[in-house]
Amino acid sequence: MTSKDKVYEKLTELSLMLKGGKDYGVTAMEIAEELGLQRNTVSHLLNRLNEEGLAIKINTRPVYFISQEVYENGKDEFKLIAQYLSVTNDEEKLQEGNNVFEELVGYEGSLNSVVEQCKSAVSYPPNGLPFLLVGSSGVGKSFIAQLVYEYAKSSKVINENAPFVILNCAEYANNPELLSATLFGSSKGAYTGADKDKTGLIEEADGGYLFLDEIHRLSPEGQEKLFLFLDKGIFRRLGESGKRRKADVRLIFATTENPENSFLQTFLRRIPLIVKIPTFQERPLKEKLELIYRSYKKEAINVKKDILVRNQVIEILLKNKLSGNIGKLTNTIKLSCANAFNNQRNNKDKILNIKMKNLPSEVVDNYEGIITDNINYSDMLLSSSEESDFDCYSKDFNKIITLEGKIVNRVRDLKNNNIKLEEFFNYSLVLLNDLIDDVVFHESGTKSDTIIFNSIKKLVENTLIYIETNYGIKHYGNSVEIFSHLLAFFIEYSHDSDIEDLDELINFLSKVYSKEHKVASRIIETIENNLDLSLNKVSIIYILIYIRSLNRDSDINQINAVIIAHGYSTASSIASVANRMLGRYVYEAFDMPLELSSLEISNRLNSYIKTIDTSKGLIILVDMGSLQNIYKGIYEDFYGDIALVNNISTQMALDIGNRIMNLQPLEQIVHEAVERNISRYNYIPSKKRKKDAIITTCITGIGTAQKIKDLLDKSLLNDEIQVIAYDYDRLRGNGKEDYIFKQYDIKLIIGTSNPKIDDIPYISLESLIMRKGDELLTRTLSNLVEGETIDKINREVVKLFTLENVLNYLTILNPDKIIDQVEEAIYTLELGLGFRFQNDLRISLYIHISCMIERLVIKDPIMTYNKFQEFEQCHGHFIELVKKAFSVIEHFYKVEIPISEIGFIYDSINNKIEDFNY
Template sequence: MLSLQFMVAIEKINSFNKLKQTYDRLSKTYGYVKIFIGFVIFGGMPMSNKEKILNFVRESTSRISIDDYKNLKITNLTASFISKSTNISRANVSAILNQLVRDKKLIKIKSKPVYYIDKHTFEESLNVSLSSNIINIEEFKRLINSTNDPPKRDPFEELVGYDGSLKTQIEQAKAAVLYPPLGLHTLIIGPPGTGKTRLAELMFEFSKLMGRHEKFITFNCADYYNNPQLLMAYLFGYVKGAFTGADSDKAGIVESAENGILFLDEVHRLPPEGQEMFFYLIDRGEYHRLGDSKTRSAHLMIIAATTEDPDSALLRTFMRRIPVVIKIPSLDKRAFNEKIEILRKKFEEEAKKLNRDLYIDGDVFKLLSKHNYSGNIGEMTSVVQMACAKALLRTYTSEERVLKIDFSLLPDFIKDNTFIPDSDDSFEFEGFDDIIKISSYCGIKNEAQFDFYDFIISKIKELQDLGYDNDEMVKNINKIIDNYFSKENKPVHEQTFTDLKKLVSDNVIQYVVDLKTRLELELGKKFPDNFIYALSLHIQSLLERTKKGVYAQNISLNQMEKNYPREYGIAKKIVKEMEVNFAARIPKEEISFITLFIASNTIKNMGDETVVILILTHGNSTAKSMAECANKLLNINKIYGFDVSLNMDVLEAFNDVKNLCKKINQGKGILILADMGSLKNFGASITKLTGIPTRTIEKVNMPLVLEAARKAYFLKEDLDTIYYSFTDFESEKKVKNGAIITICSTGVGTASKIKKYINENFPELTQYDIFALDINNHDDIEKITKNYDVKLIIGSINPNLPGVPFVYVDEFFKDKRNVFKKINRNYDVAYSNVYDEIKNDLEELLLYVNPSKFVQFYKIFVRDIQQELGCDLEDEFVLKLGLHIGCAIERIITNNFVVYEAKSSLINEEKLLFQTIRESIKYLEEEFDIKFSDDEICYIIEIFKKCCSVYI
């Protein structure tokens, strides 16, 4: 049987002798079995190195534009790059490339480095004919510069079905964009995953091609659901004093979209008030900033998208002002040949991202083509990516470069719909091979890398380093892949969290929902639904406490890092992220709380024994109602309520509560929240009679119940820890005023002079109480250290107070400013009022960067620059530079990069300044986890040259 199959495979080759020689040569390297399987399964010889290299160069050349040639953006066509991409040795690649040049297949461009391009593709795209296959770089540049740009391609052609099932939609889109003067407002309707956002983006690309619109601004209406005032402020801007915190005028995104396209995604999520705002804008082309009576005009085109029926989801007045409605059909309504083409394109995209060839079983391809995707193209994309991820996992530890997609890699919901094509289907798959081959060099548009594959590879290496065997590693990674592509992972906008929004702000909920998805991906485990509730409440509580200066410090950082090293590392990153997202200083102790959340919040752990919470109130239903509400909010059933009616005997009530405590106790004790009177004494008596540990807090309100539940059921804190945290919480740990002590032997000599000097010369320190003391008056010193948070002691004799920095008088007068950095970590050498001005200005300019945090590290940057340059920078220049760098960090974080045209010449001209800035800015890069490009550094150099007196 095997010999027969072998002979059938051999007959596919024209020359038996040539095949035999090749077979013998390859078998020495790969073994007879591998070569035989290659013949039988894939119907012929593996691709030769020469064919691989030629295909790679040909495909790469096909993607190069004239502008790329002019700017020599052809670095992927050097021998080194080709060697790395094809996994063929550098020496072999060079030899084969030169042979292909001699064969007149390639053009060799002599330069440093040498470039190789496909001759036929190059000549055809530029409509030229080259007499020689070897050309020097100067001749090549003259040839390119003398060539006219080819006509630009219609961007809509990238859509499968642009000349088929989407032809009418694209004609509508083009007409809407071209309609004078600014285009017709458009609504795109279609089920989820059909490509509405992509159509809007292509409308803008077409508009740019036609010289129409200058910019494309996206706004997701779900972000401001049911908050009309915030919606109006964001869209239309506001004036100073319009609301609390509006310290200056600010433009909205409507103004940002002037002469461009404003894309309103999920427009059905706009509340009626929001739709009316847009109705007014569309109807009159006018708007008002919040709090301003001045009428402003708007010149823009609006494109909106919705998955809902507009007749029921949108106001009629709003719909009447949208002249163009484009309906995108679901995938099952499109022509079958288009569905096949879309599927093939999705596999091509993944082959490109993975830099691997794909061999797809023909029946698998047919099955995927026939499947009815309820999530349309979006769901099809996920299925393809999931299969490719599992194929990558299966072959990663082997030498196999080809990824084989077979039935075993498909998700269960696809396998469950297995079909056998009947005779009526045969024409649809005419020309299909048993194996569908997708080359990694396919000429598709090179989109951004899908980092899930990089993540899979990193997890493989991580598990291998931890000593997992291959089977265990594959099992664990497969769980991660299945979870990531689970159909149960609904998008954020599909989860309303109506109850939670009554207690927690939308931006906190949004952050936690995204974080949950990322944590599940990172850790490969499913978190319970109430994780979102618990962590959202925790963060909301944290933000409110930090505003008041109240920080929890009852968990050991070292212990958490020792017990949960992996979770601790993740928690550190989350805390940094929270500081940026919520513009707040998050204490280090929060790392421990987040670590506990991550470590303990798995479904299997939610039933562990915990402290029980019991609410006791007077009345008929207060306690039970609060318990029911809290249980519902947190999706648990562990909070209990007992109501003591006014006509109930106290002894009877006590006995009932005692019996209830026996019933609900889980061995960890009971936290009682009691409203008043005799109920607050029940706990101590119950403990004495039953031995059940209890603690009683003499206050009951809903935030307190939720906070207690969070600590008990999600942080798994013990009874005393919860109790003492709440006694601190109730008093809010009365924050002590800061103080500076000046000290000498009499209290009236040097100490008083230093106090007077500080008051007169350092107004920024008036926030602290300053005391001049006699070192021999121990009572006064003890009293002040007890009632104040002493930041610094200055004097001639060190009183050695634990934890309080001390500087000698001579040190203070020699370097006064440097001394003040010892007060706390927020002070720095270069402290000046100019930094307050930078902070205040950036609060109006920045959305993602915390201005206070920025200023803290910007001071270090200024200090280092001054030391390197040997000069003091003027405040006006420090201000201008600070505003620029702060905005630059915001740009980098949001991937809005800049380009400096004369970068190379400026760097050569200002080598010393460039290197100084590059070194000094490292603190900012590390703190914000970013990297300043050379282009950004060049713009900073420009500011030095134009505004710094040292350079002018």
């Protein structure tokens, strides 16, 4: 049973329970709660049922629905509904017509003005206005013309059976006589071969619409022949004299050319409305993504396969500058699906994988960017079902408005000195956590598997990395996931705050938390610019508090510091290195290209000073003597001490930064730092050798390997040994021929499965946890570090590499709870297999399965598995055993373990047990 069938069945059931004198009908939310579906999904399906005549829609607030069948069988009972339905006015007609334009991507966005102009042209009495659609080839002019015709019918300005006639004027560009005959008709004998009277398109379109496409291809004579009809609605057939005919026809024109250069001015004056349609590249990102989504969705339904579109493909389609716009995009997508379908080895595969190689070569060759892994868009997975899964949001605005009022009141209290700063932050953090709970874990949040959400998540991930690199503010654990949900919510949360002093309060808070405000502003700017969307104003307060929670070790009273240096990125480079190494946001950078004057830099410095609390003082670090007097431009208006240090270096920045963080007095900082940082040199003879490294790897992907690396970095505490997270499949497939062994001297491999590289020792993660790897780790490190350091490392490993700590680090789940759940599942699996697992295998499964559950919870399962079909055919019994053993976990977390993940569980056991065959 489809979701639409379920919605119809539930609508019928609830309609039978209505009290006709008190109830209008059933809301989408009521059905959504009953079925456990998203409210807007139910709303979409109810509108479909209404269009199909299976449901009646009551356009109140909220909108109500009732089963058409239930209503027809008991009209006398539904007096309230009957009374409402009997009221029909122009506003209701227009509302009905509005739904027609919902098919147009961007009808409430970039095409909103286009839609409104078209509606005006339709509704203007007595017979509407002729109008001209202007836009590049493929922007959708013909589609919009068709929607205008449908809107006119829905609005009752033309009859339901009114005609819609189309003429492409390019076909008659060089034959004005034939154009006249086609448009106006011809009489018998009008030209050679005219042996009877012929009706023209104008007569055929009587009472409806005539759409003249590529109108610029008409000659001036052709345009002139339309004058009389445009002016008075009368015409003559070709060859007729004296007799005038009349027709009631609404005209739509379309062109790809500039109207001023392509038409007679006398013709243009007869077209009161010119509607410009933006190109694909001029559309906001959300609309471009939706256009791509809709095209691939259509193909998924056509080929009856789910489609997975790789993010590189999305990047190319979004940024390609080939002509053709949406029309070209649609054909490109159709061809990419055809190529992927043709290359698919097994047509029984349920998923059609669209990769960059499936795109037409002209599209790939025309892409001017560089394809890397650092793309702001996630893969796009489209279901072959007819239900839309592009974007789903549902929220409780009343609660959010209440929280908004509370946090703004606390800012007001802080501004009026009614509470202390620490009290303000702690209270705000409680409100923020309350919002996070509601947005991330309850139905007020966004679906985490939508296209827009995944794009936001990718942007957030890249932005947080940028912030850590440049400002030294680190993010931990599930910060990306939480931040993405918050931003997605703020983007969709369209409530305009009516707080009169909001701008003033935000400005005050930006002085109190100046550094956090700059970072929050940077994040908002990145999101808004990349997604062509805007955030609610109050969101900056929440985001600022969140950034402060990440940067709470930074003392709010520390001295302000800036670095000014000549060059396009000299100051930025020194500041970003210093901030990152200090682990704090200490320095602001001002780059000074050589063509920039000292006055311009002074003005930028003045603008910065207006955003900070100047009473804390300011240290200015410059690179050359020409900047030593930069302080004079700010001295008179600066209420605090200023110190200026010349000949800035990274070492100097680190020394001063450390002193700032230790809250030393400003004069002491600069005096001692300048004394210590005297230039010296050291000569090092060449002794080139590969750097020592340890590889971390995981059979299920680089993500877990990266987390093992992060945990290991905390244990090693040694810059001489580099820890590298690396792909298991590459190691296993390439062996020692892989480039990583040419670039580094690999001393050890640590992971969840042995890639079996000759002469390279391997320690499993479970061995570290069980203290079986200490001897090998000591032996590996003995030639690299001193004995005391090895003892310290071993102590750190013992402390960090416990099962609970590893699970806590690798997953977002509660390690205590998940260990019990996984233990029960493993025990059930052992019973099914008929033997007990050794402790090392058991621990390996704890780790692997916990990470798997996390992937399923955040809807990021591994869907690819080598020899998938062979595994499914040969190991059915094992698959059944795993499904049975993990049924409780599936129910508890509301997830389903895919066969690909079961394959990796099989490999984990098979790698530990010889002759394992189930």
